Every structure is written in structure tokens, then in C-alpha cells.
Amino acid sequence: MVTLLLIYPILFSFLYQLCFVEKLELSYLTLRSRCDDCLKEIRLLELIPVLSFIFLRGTSSCCNRKINIFYLIGELLSLIPLFYIFYVPHNLIDNATLLLIYLFLLVLAIYDLKTYTVPLHVIVVFAICICFITPLHIMSFLFVTSLLHVFYILFHNAIGYGDIIIFSLLALALPSIEFSIILLFTFICGGLFALFILLVFHNESSKIPLIPFIYLAFNITLLTYQNFIFGGF
Numbered sequence: 001m002v003t004l005l006l007i008y009p010i011l012f013s014f015l016y017q018l019c020f021v022e023k024l025e026l027s028y029l030t031l032r033s034r035c036d037d038c039l040k041e042i043r044l045l046e047l048i049p050v051l052s053f054i055f056l057r058g059t060s061s062c063c064n065r066k067i068n069i070f071y072l073i074g075e076l077l078s079l080i081p082l083f084y085i086f087y088v089p090h091n092l093i094d095n096a097t098l099l100l101i102y103l104f105l106l107v108l109a110i111y112d113l114k115t116y117t118v119p120l121h122v123i124v125v126f127a128i129c130i131c132f133i134t135p136l137h138i139m140s141f142l143f144v145t146s147l148l149h150v151f152y153i154l155f156h157n158a159i160g161y162g163d164i165i166i167f168s169l170l171a172l173a174l175p176s177i178e179f180s181i182i183l184l185f186t187f188i189c190g191g192l193f194a195l196f197i198l199l200v201f202h203n204e205s206s207k208i209p210l211i212p213f214i215y216l217a218f219n220i221t222l223l224t225y226q227n228f229i230f231g232g233f
């Protein structure tokens, strides 16, 4: 359990930093972590997730710049799967699939919030991991991907192509019923948020990143799935 408390945030930090790598080579895996600002190698003790941020008071020791707060937020949120695995009884998906999807959605959601884009090389890594780690649902994937592409062609202003890819990968990795629930929750949460923006700020043209809502929907599904199946929803 203590090891997992360290491993999950480290996995998050690795994936999050990977999003910003412009040229991905295998040698990246052997490199030491570097400061985002001055690119100096980070000392071993400063790599301890969460605690190092607190001890350094959110400022890098090498160049005294503010450390990106998303590292702390992401590292803390990366601990939530422990709660799902140990305290929420679920037969939705196996633990490896749960962790894989959770961490990638978390990283991509934060990146989407920051940039309104998805890093293509990380999507490729996500797809490769899905193929090796999760049981694949090929028929559901083909059906969902075709349908989403038709939707994208008809309403390409309503959804980004990165979101279409993420949904397609989720359809590949998850059983169709669970995927449908996530899709439903995504559009309910995203729709309510868009309505809120429209009513409060009267802004019809503001761009809303969708992946944070997919991440939220995945969490809601994990928390409420038992009720869906046994509660006669």
C-alpha cells in the first residue's frame, strides 16, 4: 500500500511530463527528470511526489521559479484509484485496466485544461498500453468509432477530434455497457457546465475542454456502477 502511494503519483508525473516532450525517443525513458524552466536535473529527494512540493513550498530549488501547480493536483488525484481498488467494491473492470484508464484520463484532462489539445504521442502510448493490458472489445470499438466519426463529420464544431479518439479508445478498453454510461455522464456533466457558462457569463462561444468531463464521468461511473446494476436504475 505504501509503495502504491509512491508509485501512482510517480506514474502520473512521468506521463504528465511526457505530454510536453516534443520529440519522443526511447532514450527519454533513461533520462533523469529535469526542471521545466531551466532544464537542470532534479535531485533525487526533490522527486518525492507531493512531499517535495510541500517542502519546496511550490518553488524550484534550481531557479526559484514556481513549480506548475498541476503537478501537485495531479499527484494527489492519482491516489484516488487506491480508494477504488481497496474500498469501493466493483466488478466493472480489473484493477490494471482501471489504473491505466484513470491515469491517462487524468493526465489528458489536465493537459486539455491547459492547452485545449491532446498530445498525439501520448494517445499512441495509451493505445499501445490498452492493446497489451486490457481485454479488447473490437466489435464495440468498430461500432462506436464509426458512429463517432459520422457525428464528427456532421457536427465538427461541437466536438474536437482528440475527444473522438479518446472515446474510441475507451470503447476498445471497456465493456459496451460501462462505456455507454461514461458517454452518458460525460455529456450530462459537460452539458450542465456549458449551460451554466451560458446562463452566468452569457458567453455562447467559449470553448470547453471535454476530457475533464470524460475523466469526471469515469469516476462517477466507478462510484455509482453498483447502483446501476443492482439498484434497478
Ligand SMILES: [Zn+2]
Residues within 6 Å of the ligand: 035, 036, 037, 038, 039, 040, 060, 061, 062, 063, 064
Ligand atoms: Zn530550474
